[in-house]
Structures are given as structure tokens and as C-alpha cells.
Amino acid sequence: MEQNKIPQATAKRLPLYYRFLNNLNQQGKKRVSSKELSEAVKVDSATIRRDFSYFGALGKKGYGYNVEYLLGFFRSTLDQHEVTEVALIGAGNLGTAFLKYSFLKNNNIRITKAFDADPSKVGTDIDGVPIYHVDELVEQLDGISVAILTVPSSEAEAITEKLVNEGVNGILNFTPARITVPQHVRVHHIDLAVELQSLVYFLKHYPLDKE
Amino acid sequence: MEQNKIPQATAKRLPLYYRFLNNLNQQGKKRVSSKELSEAVKVDSATIRRDFSYFGALGKKGYGYNVEYLLGFFRSTLDQHEVTEVALIGAGNLGTAFLKYSFLKNNNIRITKAFDADPSKVGTDIDGVPIYHVDELVEQLDGISVAILTVPSSEAEAITEKLVNEGVNGILNFTPARITVPQHVRVHHIDLAVELQSLVYFLKHYPLDKE
DNA sequence: AAAAAGTCGTGATGTTATTCACAAATTAAT
DNA sequence: ATTAATTTGTGAATAACATCACGACTTTTT
Helix, strand or coil: CCCCCCCHHHHHHHHHHHHHHHHHHHCCCCEECHHHHHHHHCCCHHHHHHHHHCCCCCCECCCEEEHHHHHHHHHHHCCCCCCEEEEEECCCHHHHHHHCCHHHHHCCEEEEEEEECCCCCCCCEECCEEEEEHHHHHHHHCCCCEEEECCCHHHHHHHHHHHHHCCCCEEEECCCCCCCCCCCCEEEECCHHHHHHHHHHHHHHCCCCCC | CCCCCCCHHHHHHHHHHHHHHHHHHHCCCCEECHHHHHHHHCCCHHHHHHHHHCCCCCCECCCEEEHHHHHHHHHHHCCCCCCEEEEEECCCHHHHHHHCCHHHHHCCEEEEEEEECCCCCCCCEECCEEEEEHHHHHHHHCCCCEEEECCCHHHHHHHHHHHHHCCCCEEEECCCCCCCCCCCCEEEECCHHHHHHHHHHHHHHCCCCCC
């Protein structure tokens, strides 16, 4: 909420660093250099050092970074001490994949409620997350401010409106629809078809052979 | 394969433009301006004009763009005339979501084979795509050069190696693992946990209220 | 037929992100 | 103790992208 000088590109890499440091720590590794980190997460080592430097001098010259210290630092930076509740709208295949995705359990983000239109799903739970009917969205949302949208694209706009009215200010949108939201709401788009198409486009037009 | 001057950022937006133009065309719309397009796909209109300009002068001043013409142009640019075959490795929830994702049917990308380790899935099909056992990967891959990786992350590295050996040069990796590949192989990462975490991070640190 | 409104394409500028390259500091080796 | 090898943190250079702003041209209106 405060030191607003961290570049967005850096912010996007933080979760990646965090996860990898966690691995290292569990392996009992005590120190790590930007070079090692670079090979593991496939980010240039200078970029990693630059990224870290926005948070101050976290490393030691000639030594590298202390894994435990760095991990603790990221934990607090990424607000891992307070749990963020997330709602998932649309418990189809993609939604279910999210509910079962164990990597989310490593950090303090919890999908606490799911919603679906299918009556046979309503009342059940997936991996402990209860499924409500989408018509109950307004009553059940109850202060949750982040939502994952994995519904058919035809539903996207209408549901988004409800979410926003209920105070949601962050939406992870897996729908191909480009939803319209007020200025204060942040939407991140992930469009599976676009990702696949653009990969294919790159392969055809930007061969990597000796780039 | 040729005019290598299109910026990557532009290339990533092409599928988005293409899809939207398709919608317009189906609605019978004959012309469209960069301003309209901008509102629909949420990309600045100057950026859209700039993107299009890399392909030449496609529009007409005071008029805008002819939908049909533009669509035809993109169709050939995105190589929509030849089918690209894609293999999907891992037919779990996420993989199944892909197989059922109808937006992929609008373009000439086809997931033609799926692979899974679960014997009860092998031999069946999902939406017409046959499922083979992962052990048959080498025999069945058979010239396919693009793969979607939706397996547990513990399997990622081993399967990647097989894929690369069989000539795959494009991988869409949904695994949190940062896989290692030879230089000529292009990997696009989509990490669901990272996406969610970074959205949460942005919400906490970059409130949008009046940005 | 003239004026007004709309729109592209792009040079110029601004912004953000990446990478180079090296002094300073530390650790490890001899 | 000295020397050699590491490795950070960062100023400076480069690269990639986005946006502004406006001339030129087209369409629409009066």
C-alpha cells in the first residue's frame, strides 16, 4: 500500500521467486546466488538482482543471498501473513482444476467459496470448498474481494457486474470476453485460446534456431 | 518465417484482434474504427493502429477498417489456412478444459491427440480427441510439433525431454516447473498460482482508485 | 458545393523494462 | 597473508513498448 516504486514487471516475478526460494529452503539450502536462481527460474541474473534491489540490499557481495532471510523477506512483502479469500465462479473443468491445484495451498490465498449454475453440483464440495448456486452470489459473497471467473463467456459480463456491485475489486478472468469494469477494479486476463494461438504464431514467424 | 519486424507485443494481440473481427463479421458489421475496436478489446486505439500499421496501410482515413478485408488479412497472417496439430499431455481437469474449449474450434488449431497416465482414461476420448497412454508418447506423437503440458509438475521435466526428442518445438506449459529445453524450443509459461498471487499483490500495493 | 466531423498512419516523445559492465565487497584458495 | 575467484548492487546504455498529437484524406452533413 506504500512504497509504490516497484515496477510491475518485477511484481509479477515475485511469486515465482517466492516459490522457488521455498523449494530451496525445504531442500535445506542455505545460500543461493543470482546466477543459480537465474538458471532455475529462467530469468536473467541481472534482472533478478535488479528486482531484489528495489527492496534494498538483500544480498552480500561474494556470497549471494541467504535463503532463509530472503524467504522471510518475501513472505512479508507478499503479505503471506494475512489470508486472502477468493471466490471461484464456475466449477467446470477449469474451475475444478483451480480448486484442486495444490500450489495454492502453499501461500495464504484460499478459495473459500465456489459457485456454479449446475444444480447437481450445488451443495457438494470440491476439495473442501463448498459450491453454492450462482443465484446466491450476492448473499454469499460477503466481503470477498477477489474472484476467479471460469464461467462460459456468455455469462461473463452479467456476473462481473454482480461481483463489482458486491465490492469485488480484483478479477482473474479466464473467459475470452473482455469484461467492462469501473476504474477501481483490476482485471487480469488469461485467455487460453490466445495463448495457444500466439505460441503457434511465434513458432511460425520467429524461429529460434540461433536467435 | 519472413518479415521479422513485428514486435512481440503486437504478435500477442493478433489472436485477440482476429477473434473480435470474427465476431463483428458474423454480426454482419462492414466497417470498424480503431476507436470501436479499442473499447471492445481494451487496448488503446493508437496501439491498435500502430499494430495494424506493421502490416501495411490496412485502413482508410475517415472511414476506418473494412471488417471483411481485415479479417481475410489476419486469417492469412495467422496462417489460418493450414491446420496446426497439437498434442495435449495430461487429461486432468485442466487438460479436459482445453479439450472442451470451443474457442479453439474457430481457428485452425486442433488438439488431435491427448495422453494420460490413468488407465481408465486411456482408450476413451474427450470431445472426439482420443486418449493414449503417456508411455505411447514416443510412438504416437508422430510429427506433431506443439504440445500443451497439463501434467503434475513432478512429471514435467521427464515428459518435456521426450517431447523435445520427438521434435516438438513449442510447449505451452501450465506446470509450475520451469522446464529446461534446448535453444530452438519455445516455451510459454502459464502459471495459475503465480497469476492469482500477482493479482492479489497488485491489489494490495497498487490500488487503482484514481490512478 | 462547402463545411464539419471522423479517422488513419506515423514522427516524435515518453515510459517501462532489460541488459551490460564494473567497482566494491566477500569468500575461498594457496 | 596474499592472491584468486565470486558475487552483489547499480550507473549507464540499450531495447521494447505505449501514447501523444497532428497532417492528410474520407465521409457526412448542411
